Amino acid sequence: MAKAATMFLLAGAARALRGHRLHHLARPSRTVMSAATLDRTTPTKLQDAESFLKDIDVFIFDCDGVIWKGDSLIDKVPSVLELLRKLGKKIFFVTNNSTKSRKGYKGKFEKLGLDVEPEEIFSSSFAAAAYLEQTEFKKTGKKVYIIGEVGIEEELDPALDLIGVPYIGAGKDSDKEPNMKPGGKLEPDEDIGAVVCGFDREINYFKIQTAQLAINEMGAEFIATNLDAVTHLTDAQEWAGNGAMVGAIKGCTGQEPTLVGKPSPLMIDYMEKKFGLDRSRICMVGDRLDTDILFGNDNGLKSCLTLSGVTTEEKLLSPENKVIPDFYVDSIADYLG
Amino acid sequence: MAKAATMFLLAGAARALRGHRLHHLARPSRTVMSAATLDRTTPTKLQDAESFLKDIDVFIFDCDGVIWKGDSLIDKVPSVLELLRKLGKKIFFVTNNSTKSRKGYKGKFEKLGLDVEPEEIFSSSFAAAAYLEQTEFKKTGKKVYIIGEVGIEEELDPALDLIGVPYIGAGKDSDKEPNMKPGGKLEPDEDIGAVVCGFDREINYFKIQTAQLAINEMGAEFIATNLDAVTHLTDAQEWAGNGAMVGAIKGCTGQEPTLVGKPSPLMIDYMEKKFGLDRSRICMVGDRLDTDILFGNDNGLKSCLTLSGVTTEEKLLSPENKVIPDFYVDSIADYLG
Structure with a gap:
């Protein structure tokens, strides 16, 4: 782990992050993912799951509100993960919850009947440790x-x-x-x-x-x-x-x-360097506009909002909301088509 | 009390205070108090106490760091208050400390050997009560x-x-x-x-x-x-x-x-209305630049910083400090001349 963490980020980038604050900005203009469906100003509900899945190699899932809510697994999540693994997609679970370590999170996944490797888990508790490692604390x-x-x-x-x-x-x-x-x-x-x-x-x-x-x-x-x-x-x-x-x-x-947690880019930098991933084929899936979707949009990823957590469709579609995901779904069960 | 509180502030002003934040601005240009000593850009140490006292009818004292520090009375404070009362000055004690009521503060003054009327005390606990009274909660x-x-x-x-x-x-x-x-x-x-x-x-x-x-x-x-x-x-x-x-x-x-506490103008509005005071002859005396002195400067009062509390002379004189009092003193004992 210590070795992996040293790859985590450049010291300069880390320093630049001091004083980092949330910026509620509209996503920058970037490559249209699917001309038939994508609209950059109005949120688009996912219709064609098959074509969406074809464009993505890596799914980064927020946990609370996406995989589970409090103590309950969200409906059909095991089938979704099974499908994605069958299609050869890489899966990561990112969470801003710092109360558990990666090891602790593995236990939570297992309790809910999900088999996950510790390396697939990025908790903000791990991010803090990796930041201290990189800055040679x-x-x-x-x-x-x-x-x-x-x-x-x-x-x-x-x-x-x-x-x-x-x-x-x-x-x-x-x-x-x-x-x-x-x-x-x-x-x-x-x-x-x-x-x-x-x-x-x-x-x-x-x-x-x-x-x-x-x-x-x-x-x-x-x-x-x-x-x-x-x-x-x-x-x-x-x-x-x-x-x-x-x-x-x-x-x-x-x-x-x-x-160090979302929407700081520390974790995505780490993943990109460690696994050599193409950012434009990574999709960030989360239930929060101001952390998950902002994190995806600001870092050149695709983004997908799920309504199974804290954000309502009304809030997403309100004119005051400036953070627009590429797609949104009622829950990730919509990936099953 | 209920009646006094209804005079406290206009409902509109109260609403305007929602979202009030500290603004670290230089004091606005205003009438020169004493041509011989006053400089609007560089802090001036009080030299001529007698002439200073002549220009002031009302002293508003912050408590912590001015009258006492923690549990100890600041040196010579009883003599200063005695002098001011002898000269016919009105005295108020304003504190952002909300842990005591005005009644509780009277006890603290007494314990330290100072005789003060509850009406001379303006704690932020009282300010909260007066705000709720005024807004007809x-x-x-x-x-x-x-x-x-x-x-x-x-x-x-x-x-x-x-x-x-x-x-x-x-x-x-x-x-x-x-x-x-x-x-x-x-x-x-x-x-x-x-x-x-x-x-x-x-x-x-x-x-x-x-x-x-x-x-x-x-x-x-x-x-x-x-x-x-x-x-x-x-x-x-x-x-x-x-x-x-x-x-x-x-x-x-x-x-x-x-x-509702400093640097909100609620308390000074109340004093002005209740006692018909002339703001330009009121001096705010405190140990903090970003609350006490800002409060005085923003509300058209005279201001005097005392170094007996949290602010050092170095901080006051640093080029980064933009909040300049009319005068500063080592402690209010300097008023004794």
């Missing part, structure tokens, strides 16, 4: 402070033969309170060189204050796995996402984070 | 969800004969966890009509998710007492401020709050 001799859950811990863990960077925080700080009595203070580890901020349902003031001191006073780099406003913690309702945790740290430091 | 029959501490509760409390708006949240939700098991959800009170977000050292995921649902799904208004990045919880270090709590809610809702 290990050489600084510093530690990472984690706001987040076990997924980030596992991807950084030296014991798991991945990038092996020492880390503190995460679950171990969930029950801590700083000394706020007169004259009291929080004394963070002196060696924090980076703060990785992922979704953390045990977010508390101790973690926020530690990150604030590390970034404001110790010069630690601020890295965000993702900026999703809401997430699918369960399928019963929408839940506040990592946008909340990142927003808290932005709000007390005035700093913009280095973003 | 009570008539909606809804409740306020509080992210924050006892100061906001006390200013809203019907039992304390202030504005009397029903509220939930705050300390009562500090130990709660939403049901995040498969199929689980958080079911907030159906009557939440506004979320008031103030500094809350017991911030947790339950409160964030409740605010997210209230704002995103129930159409509740999002009100922030203040946006300070850091605060003086103790004098041993800087602490993550309400910028963190507000940032968390911004990050999961995509909404900008209605700001």
